[in-house]
Amino acid sequence: MGHKKTLVISISSSASFRNLFFFPGSMFDRLAQVFAQDYALRVVLVMSSHARQKYDFFFSQYGAQYGDRLSIEVVDVPSAKTTVRRIFYFFYSYLIYTGTTRIMATLGTRPDEPPAGGWRFLAPLKILIARTFGRSRLLKRLVIPWMWLKIFTDRPFAPLFDRIAPDVVFATHLFGWFDTMLMAEAKRRRIRTVGMPAGWDHLDKYFLPFHADRLLVAGNQVRRMAVDYQAYAPSEIVAVGYPHFDFIVRKENFKPRADVLARLQFPSHAKYLMYVSGSAYCPDEPDIIETILKWADGGKFGEDVYLVIRPYLGGRSKDKQFDMEKFNRFASHPRVIFYQKEFWGDVALSIDFMNILAQADAVIALYTTMVVEAAALDRPLVAPAFDGYTTRSYARSIRRFMGFDHFREVLNTGALRIVYDFDQLFSALDAYLKNPQIGADARERLRRNVCGTLDGNASARILEEILAAGARAG
Secondary structure, X not given: OOOOEEEEEEOOOHHHHHHHOOOOOOHHHHHHHHHOOOOOEEEEEEEOHHHHHHHHHHHHHHHHHHHHHEEEXXXXXXXXXXXXXXXXXXXXXXXXXXXXXXXXXXXXXXXOOOOOOOOHHHHHHHHHHHHOHHHOHHHHHHHHHHHHHHHOOOOOOHHHHHHHOOOEEEEOOOOOHHHHHHHHHHHHOOOEEEEOOOOOOOOOOOOOOOXXXXXXXXXXHHHHHHHHOOOOOHHHEEEOOOOOHHHHOOHHHOXXXXXXXXXXXXXXXXXXXXXXXXXHHOOOHHHHHHHHHHHHHOOOOOOOEEEEEEOOOOOOHHHHHHHHHHHHHHOOOOOEEEOOOOOOOOHHHHHHHHHHHHHOXXXXXXXXXXXXXXXXXXXXXXXXXXXXXXXXXXXXXXXHHHHOHHHHHHHHHOOEEEEOOHHHHHHHHHHHHHOOOOOHHHHHHHHHHHHOOOOOOHHHHHHHHHHHHHHHOO
16 A cells, blocks of 8 residues: 655754754644654755755664655755846845845955855845836745746756655755755746745745745744745745754753853852854854953952853854954963853753753843744843944944844843943943843743744644645645
């Protein structure tokens, strides 16, 4: 007897793996329970050869358990583009031009590198495209997908789809090129699609050419961007929450504060600040850290105040080297602990880090996604909006990151305390160290507007939507 339903799931980014697979109780973990009851379900995981090599440690344990009902298929998609394809890609990408797009395309996100979107002088053309063609919902919903299929004729997923005949495709990282090509093949064959952005800051960057039949978002913040920028109808969107927050808020993972302080080798009555680095995005961080340590050494915060530094663990070796050079001077400081382990993908390390974050008396986060995770744990939040002891132009200043569109809801809640000089930084940190309940109402607004539902069931809601799509497929 043949399989009645075949579900294809992409794994094309580390965020997708974190969101849906690795932690206990994840969407994939719950899918295993469905397997035990529904023998008519087949799941095909598709990934690049690089991803297969990276995540084989995790998936190799499942092969014998489910046989051909769970399979892993490797597909490598072409990245090279002809001149015509590059022009078309440029055109549809800039059908939106947000505050985030402006920063990426004109100022750049790293002070020492050119903008990711190309030459700055093209900014007026990008704005013109967004304010003219970008206003057309018909263009975004019908014309661009039709043209994309005509211009990008490569079909790397076609042989696989011919062989497995999927009923539903779940694209877990819509912003990525791998998932764009996967969605294209599904659209060519009129296969039902479910999609989600792998991060909270993806839908405000560039326009994406294909729309999932069902878009899964974390909460109101991502929903707003999907409607305003990606031309989704509200009826196509389902708020499910952040799946990896199921892991973050699970009470059985939390340890007493005394255990966390002992783990950090801090005194039993110590307080500590968590500093989350922005790496090459924020070159003046050493000034901030050095000054905080001077305050702590001078007893301005009281006794036994420490600093846990979380360096930026981006994929680029340049970023890691940049952080190493920035922070080397603090490595031997008696008040400093570095947390340099890549924890997603290792359950024990993830629990360890989340306990350290959960017990921090305040979190200094420089416009990173750690803001959202710290908010989920109700940690006081501080963000410097000044460049240490350096005077930088706005184009090179950390201040430019306040223009990120995906930060709009965060800033509007007032939960992220913005400080514009060292005096304000000291006042904010000193107040939180004395009373971490300050700003609790604002943090609750942030959780409600950005974090989505924190009931530990986001993964269950995602799986429910996928299985429902399979049921509707016939």
